Amino acid sequence: MDVKTVCLGMLTDGEASGYDLKKEFESSFSHFFAAGYGSIYPALNALARDGLVECRHIAQEGKPDRKVYEITEAGREHLLAALENPCPSHKVRSEFLATMCFSHLMSHEQIETVLENRLTEMTNYLELFKEFEASRMEDWPPGARFVLGFGQTMMKTMREYIEANRGMLVEETNTEHQTAIG
Amino acid sequence: MDVKTVCLGMLTDGEASGYDLKKEFESSFSHFFAAGYGSIYPALNALARDGLVECRHIAQEGKPDRKVYEITEAGREHLLAALENPCPSHKVRSEFLATMCFSHLMSHEQIETVLENRLTEMTNYLELFKEFEASRMEDWPPGARFVLGFGQTMMKTMREYIEANRGMLVEETNTEHQTAIG
DNA sequence: CGCAACATGTAAGCGGTTACATGATTAC
DNA sequence: GTAATCATGTAACCGCTTACATGTTGCG
Numbered sequence: 123m124d125v126k127t128v129c130l131g132m133l134t135d136g137e138a139s140g141y142d143l144k145k146e147f148e149s150s151f152s153h154f155f156a157a158g159y160g161s162i163y164p165a166l167n168a169l170a171r172d173g174l175v176e177c178r179h180i181a182q183e184g185k186p187d188r189k190v191y192e193i194t195e196a197g198r199e200h201l202l203a204a205l206e207n208p209c210p211s212h213k214v215r216s217e218f219l220a221t222m223c224f225s226h227l228m229s230h231e232q233i234e235t236v237l238e239n240r241l242t243e244m245t246n247y248l249e250l251f252k253e254f255e256a257s258r259m260e261d262w263p264p265g266a267r268f269v270l271g272f273g274q275t276m277m278k279t280m281r282e283y284i285e286a287n288r289g290m291l292v293e294e295t296n297t298e299h300q301t302a303i304g
Numbered sequence: 305m306d307v308k309t310v311c312l313g314m315l316t317d318g319e320a321s322g323y324d325l326k327k328e329f330e331s332s333f334s335h336f337f338a339a340g341y342g343s344i345y346p347a348l349n350a351l352a353r354d355g356l357v358e359c360r361h362i363a364q365e366g367k368p369d370r371k372v373y374e375i376t377e378a379g380r381e382h383l384l385a386a387l388e389n390p391c392p393s394h395k396v397r398s399e400f401l402a403t404m405c406f407s408h409l410m411s412h413e414q415i416e417t418v419l420e421n422r423l424t425e426m427t428n429y430l431e432l433f434k435e436f437e438a439s440r441m442e443d444w445p446p447g448a449r450f451v452l453g454f455g456q457t458m459m460k461t462m463r464e465y466i467e468a469n470r471g472m473l474v475e476e477t478n479t480e481h482q483t484a485i486g
Numbered sequence: 487c488g489c490a491a492c493a494t495g496t497a498a499g500c501g502g503t504t505a506c507a508t509g510a511t512t513a514c
Numbered sequence: 515g516t517a518a519t520c521a522t523g524t525a526a527c528c529g530c531t532t533a534c535a536t537g538t539t540g541c542g
Contacts, residue, residue: 123399124529131406141493151405154398161530163495184538186493205410208417210399212425216336217305217392219454223333224313225447228387235390243394264472265407271472272401272465279461283454290446290453306501323521343502345523366510368522 125157126165127204130174133193134201137178140166140189150254150266153247153273166191174200222291230292237288244277251277307339308347309386312356315375316383319360322348322371332436332448335429335455348373356382404473412474419470426459433459 128151132143140162147157157165166189169175174197180188193201218240225233251274259267310333314325322344329339339347348371351357356379362370375383400422407415433456441449 123402128402131402134406134409139493140495151402154396154401156395156397156530158531159493159495160497160532167495182493182538186495186537188493201406202409205403205406206414207399207403208414209421210403210418212396212398212400212422213338214336214394214396215338216394217389218394219336219451220305220310220313220333221387221389221392222447222454223445223451224316224383224387225450226445227316227384232388232390236392239391240394263405263408265404268407268469268472269401269405271469272404272462275461275465276458279457280454283457287450287453290450321521322523338502340503341521341523342504342525349523364510364521367520368509370521 125161126169128155129165130197130201133191137190137192225291233291237284241281241284244281247277307343308351310337311347312379312383315373319372319374407473415473419466423463423466426463429459
């Protein structure tokens with residue numbers, strides 16, 4: 123499933139511009155699917171070219187036209203076909219974990235910094251999620267609530283795991299870490 | 305951090321061939337960093353070209369030469385520099401969660417299938433992790449143990465979350481799911 | 487005065503995936 | 515016989531990231 127298909131899915135919730143979709147990628151989708159303007163705008167153009175969405179231009183003063191996209195019947199069919207994949211992937215790519223694999227080559231200060239930064243990022247996510255909960259969540263489709271809860275649970279678990287196990291990495295007796303010279 | 309750097313890190317544990325490294329990507333790294341032969345072999349060639357690893361050819365009968373790589377002093381320095389990044393990323397890309405966002409467009413059977421397949425994949429990971437625990441884990445550096453525990457905790461939590469919350473997606477009263485015709 | 491938000495796009499480049507190519511040995 | 519394991523690679527392709535390009539409005 124690529125950016126095109128996710129955009130199509132977002133448009134089932136109502137018409138939107140590329141700018142609007144970007145905000146959705148940055149908010150409710152941010153913890154599991156990244157996309158920038160460089161992917162979104164070309165994706166919408168391709169969807170329009172293939173007749174899966176229709177575009178309405180809305181003129182504005184001093185700004186480029188707002189281009190609002192609406193999913194078509196063909197688009198809905200295409201989306202439903204994409205959703206038939208029984209094994210959608212769930213991939214993690216973690217430089218963080220790769221770094222921790224080699225923590226015995228790092229100083230305790232370096233390790234602490236990396237862990238603190240990761241904890242901060244997870245706290246930021248949790249605060250973002252809390253904002254969602256504050257607003258009209260009861261209108262959300264069940265899937266969206268499931269996905270939000272999933273993200274919350276994962277972030278909390280990661281935070282707890284790091285807090286409970288950071289001692290493994292820094293409280294060992296080897297204050298003198300191995301260096302390149304070693 | 306790219307495949308090259310991770311290969312370099314793996315080689316701090318002792319010399320290895322591309323084939324060996326692939327096995328490591330498929331085992332202890334599988335839950336957070338994917339790499340196929342098409343990335344690994346070119347990566348090792350590039351590392352050798354840049355003097356970060358050295359290559360020994362070992363002749364074999366009826367098979368291509370086994371090419372065993374060893375990290376160099378320059379390689380160690382390069383790796384340590386890479387490990388200085390205080391904010392290594394941790395990215396999730398989940399077609400699974402994207403699919404669940406649109407579960408209100410799917411039949412209950414489809415949703416169940418997707419959930420079952422995801423549960424199976426997590427169970428497979430947990431069995432893989434259990435195998436690691438059975439073998440000489442006490443020799444592992446602390447970082448590797450931390451990362452294994454991290455993976456176990458995440459997989460267990462995901463499994464529990466899905467089992468506890470699948471009802472959100474399929475037990476609702478809307479047995480008649482929305483279709484493209486709707 | 488400067489920054490954030492609004493709003494859309496292109497183009498180069500990069501990194502990784504997939505498919506292809508080869509071929510012996512061993513175990514079932 | 516047939517599949518898996520051992521063992522290395524190339525090349526085309528694809529999708530996404532990054533940097534660039536442009537310009538207004540409104541807030542502090």
